[in-house]
Amino acid sequence: MSRYILHFAPDNASLIIRLALDALGQHYTAVLVDRSRTEQASPRYLRLNPHGLIPALEVPDGPIFETAAILLWLTDRHGELGPSARSPKRADFLKWLFFVSNTFHPALRMTFYPEKYVGPDPEHQSRVRQEMQKALKQHLISIEARAAHAPFALAIQLYLAALLRWCALYPADTNRDWFQLNDLPHLHAMCRAVEALPCTTAAQTAEGLGPTPFSAPRYATPPQGSAT
Numbered sequence: 625m626s627r628y629i630l631h632f633a634p635d636n637a638s639l640i641i642r643l644a645l646d647a648l649g650q651h652y653t654a655v656l657v658d659r660s661r662t663e664q665a666s667p668r669y670l671r672l673n674p675h676g677l678i679p680a681l682e683v684p685d686g687p688i689f690e691t692a693a694i695l696l697w698l699t700d701r702h703g704e705l706g707p708s709a710r711s712p713k714r715a716d717f718l719k720w721l722f723f724v725s726n727t728f729h730p731a732l733r734m735t736f737y738p739e740k741y742v743g744p745d746p747e748h749q750s751r752v753r754q755e756m757q758k759a760l761k762q763h764l765i766s767i768e769a770r771a772a773h774a775p776f777a778l779a780i781q782l783y784l785a786a787l788l789r790w791c792a793l794y795p796a797d798t799n800r801d802w803f804q805l806n807d808l809p810h811l812h813a814m815c816r817a818v819e820a821l822p823c824t825t826a827a828q829t830a831e832g833l834g835p836t837p838f839s840a841p842r843y844a845t846p847p848q849g850s851a852t
């Protein structure tokens with residue numbers, strides 16, 4: 625029995641935790657949350673994450689939800705993903721990890737699921753999507769400036785690589801003028817570096833991510849489950 629059980633759907637935020645666990649060389653069992661059957665809202669899954677969001681990671685202390693919380697827990701438990709609590713680099717690590725999870729990731733979510741934030745009116749949805757894309761563009765300029773100054777800790781690199789992938793792919797039917805990875809050379813280089821890691825090779829196989837999942841992504845063709 626593994627110490628860790630990752631509840632995942634392909635190309636969902638669980639990808640970030642899969643990359644982290646594989647980067648750490650930690651053994652884990654991956655359990656599919658079947659999104660085609662909305663299993664993330666099932667009573668069984670809600671016992672792991674009452675908010676019905678993927679991922680959840682079961683650890684010996686109980687289930688953890690929220691991507692950044694899981695990354696921070698793994699960092700503190702295993703090191704390698706980021707600086708330790710007493711490191712002089714810890715403050716910078718925490719502020720960027722929290723910026724990515726509290727500001728960037730929710731803004732991106734609002735472009736994926738505007739109906740969850742503003743209801744069924746298509747005009748409202750389109751307006752919130754446009755506003756969030758404008759905000760995301762600004763956030764990317766700020767993150768790129770930080771990346772130009774020094775590389776991010778691995779936990780943040782893995783998180784950002786997945787978010788940049790989704791900026792390029794989701795939602796499928798929307799205007800993407802706001803996002804060009806080529807305009808962000810340090811983040812582009814970071815994506816290439818993450819692609820060269822063995823943890824990415826493992827995720828490509830497990831989730832059908834294709835040859836360049838972060839620098840030039842294509843829609844996943846997963847061996848099991850579905851991304852949406």
Ligand SMILES: N[C@@H](CCC(=O)N[C@@H](CS)C(=O)NCC(=O)O)C(=O)O
Nearest residue numbers: 636637676677678679690691692733
């Ligand atoms: N704040 C959450 C967000 C996770 C999230 O957005 N998960 C998406 C998949 S990438 C999800 O579960 N979507 C299903 C839904 O919203 O019903 C985290 O960081 O873990």
